[in-house]
Each structure stands twice: as structure tokens, then as C-alpha cells.
Amino acid sequence: MDDIFDIFQYSDELAPIREVTNLGLSDLTFQGLLPGGGLKVHEDGGASGCGGKLWPAGELLSKYLLENGLNGKKKIVELGSGTGLVGLAVALKETEVNQNKDLEIWVTDQECLIPLILKNTELNNLSEYVHPIVLNWGEELPEIVKSANIDLVLAADCVYLETAFPLLKRTLLDLAGDGVQILMSYKKRRKADSKFFSAVRKDFEIIEVKNFADYESYLRDGVHLYSLEKR
Numbered sequence: 001m002d003d004i005f006d007i008f009q010y011s012d013e014l015a016p017i018r019e020v021t022n023l024g025l026s027d028l029t030f031q032g033l034l035p036g037g038g039l040k041v042h043e044d045g046g047a048s049g050c051g052g053k054l055w056p057a058g059e060l061l062s063k064y065l066l067e068n069g070l071n072g073k074k075k076i077v078e079l080g081s082g083t084g085l086v087g088l089a090v091a092l093k094e095t096e097v098n099q100n101k102d103l104e105i106w107v108t109d110q111e112c113l114i115p116l117i118l119k120n121t122e123l124n125n126l127s128e129y130v131h132p133i134v135l136n137w138g139e140e141l142p143e144i145v146k147s148a149n150i151d152l153v154l155a156a157d158c159v160y161l162e163t164a165f166p167l168l169k170r171t172l173l174d175l176a177g178d179g180v181q182i183l184m185s186y187k188k189r190r191k192a193d194s195k196f197f198s199a200v201r202k203d204f205e206i207i208e209v210k211n212f213a214d215y216e217s218y219l220r221d222g223v224h225l226y227s228l229e230k231r
């Protein structure tokens with residue numbers, strides 16, 4: 001099972017990035033970027049919604065953060081976390097390799113995904129640093145997030161549902177502020193997806209991030225990474 005699904009150990013030539021559907025447990029090392037046996041991620045194959053499996057944009061954002069670090073960011077909220085992949089990968093590397101014990105990550109999604117994120121948090125013994133909580137886009141931010149002095153917002157593959165675009169924009173505006181960095185990875189599937197970025201351009205400067213090892217390879221698959229800064 002592991003050697004079939006540990007896609008992140010392979011080189012890009014051998015394993016082009018693809019939309020993975022898997023059920024059960026995978027051990028992900030991200031080509032040795034994660035310590036020990038890597039991250040354990042349980043997927044439900046999508047039973048609890050599209051967030052219940054792994055997506056290439058989540059892989060990209062995880063790899064980028066594992067390669068480039070957090071630049072001193074310590075209080076992080078991840079939107080639409082799905083399995084929790086990105087936040088958990090970052091927490092594992094930062095707390096075990098970089099001894100960044102001040103780190104706190106609120107790994108958020110809709111109610112139906114929280115049991116899966118909790119399970120994955122416990123599987124990796126990261127409950128001290130990773131807090132799975134409900135955060136519905138467009139609704140008032142949870143009190144704990146409001147008071148946490150968030151300095152990094154992560155969102156992997158959250159731009160895919162046109163009806164949710166205004167909700168996601170509202171949440172990004174609520175979280176944005178001085179010293180808050182927003183990193184969004186995104187897979188372009190439909191023409192309509194780019195409407196989201198047109199809609200937020202008035203409020204945010206959008207910078208495409210290109211300075212990472214597999215940029216060209218992800219680009220070929222329509223997977224991008226953007227940094228958003230509030231105007």
C-alpha cells in the first residue's frame with residue numbers, strides 16, 4: 001500500500017502530479033523533507049466531501065513550506081484543510097526538525113471534515129500544536145482565531161466552487177492585516193476559477209510564487225502558488 005501511494009517519494013519524471021484518490025492510510029515523506037517515517041494521513045476517498053482525499057495543490061503548498069520554512073511565522077490558520085495535510089506536514093517538520101515549539105496551527109474546515117482532521121492530528125501526535133476547528137468561510141471568525149494574532153494564512157485548492165468565492169473572499173479579508181501573509185495554492189480546472197482572483201484583485205495584490213524546485217512541473221499541470229497581500 002505505502003509504496004503505491006507514497007507518491008511524494010518519487011521524482012517528477014516517474015510520477016507526474018495527479019489527482020489522487022486513495023482510501024486508508026498513507027505515509028508521506030515528501031522526498032525526505034519530513035523526518036522519520038513521514039506524515040501519516042488517513043483519507044476517506046471523499047466520503048466526507050472533496051476534502052477527504054489528497055490534492056496536488058495541497059502537495060505543492062506542503063512542499064513549498066517544507067522547503068522554504070515559515071520565515072518566523074508562528075500562528076497559522078489553514079482554510080479548507082481537508083485531511084489536514086498541509087498544516088500537519090508543516091507542524092511535523094517545524095516541531096520535530098526545527099524545534100519550533102511556539103508554533104500553533106488552526107487547521108480548519110467545515111464540520112463534516114473535523115473528525116478526519118482530528119484523526120490525522122492524533123495519528124501524528126501533533127495535538128499539542130495543531131488545533132482542528134470549524135471555520136465556515138463567510139461566517140464570523142472563531143473567537144480563538146480572532147485573538148490568536150495570526151501571521152500566516154494557508155489555503156490549498158480552495159478555489160473551485162464559484163458559489164463559495166464571495167465567502168472565501170470575506171474570510172480572507174477578515175484574516176488579512178499588517179504582517180499577515182496569505183499563501184494560496186490553486187489548480188486551474190475551469191475558466192470560471194480565475195474569476196476568484198479577478199474578484200479579490202481590488203483588495204489584494206496577488207503575486208505568483210515561482211521560486212521553488214518543482215515550479216515548472218506543477219505549472220504544466222495547472223497548479224499555481226500565489227501570495228496575497230492586502231492593499
Ligand SMILES: C[S@@+](CC[C@H](N)C(=O)[O-])C[C@H]1O[C@@H](n2cnc3c(N)ncnc32)[C@H](O)[C@@H]1O
Pocket residue numbers: 049050051052053054055057058059079080081082083084085109110113135136137155156157158160164167
Ligand atoms: C479541494 S478540497 C482541498 C482540501 C485540502 N486543502 C487539500 O489540498 O488537500 C477543498 C476544501 O475546502 C473546504 N470548503 C469548501 N467550502 C467551504 C466553506 N464554505 N467553508 C469552509 N471550508 C470549505 C472543503 O470542505 C474541502 O476540504
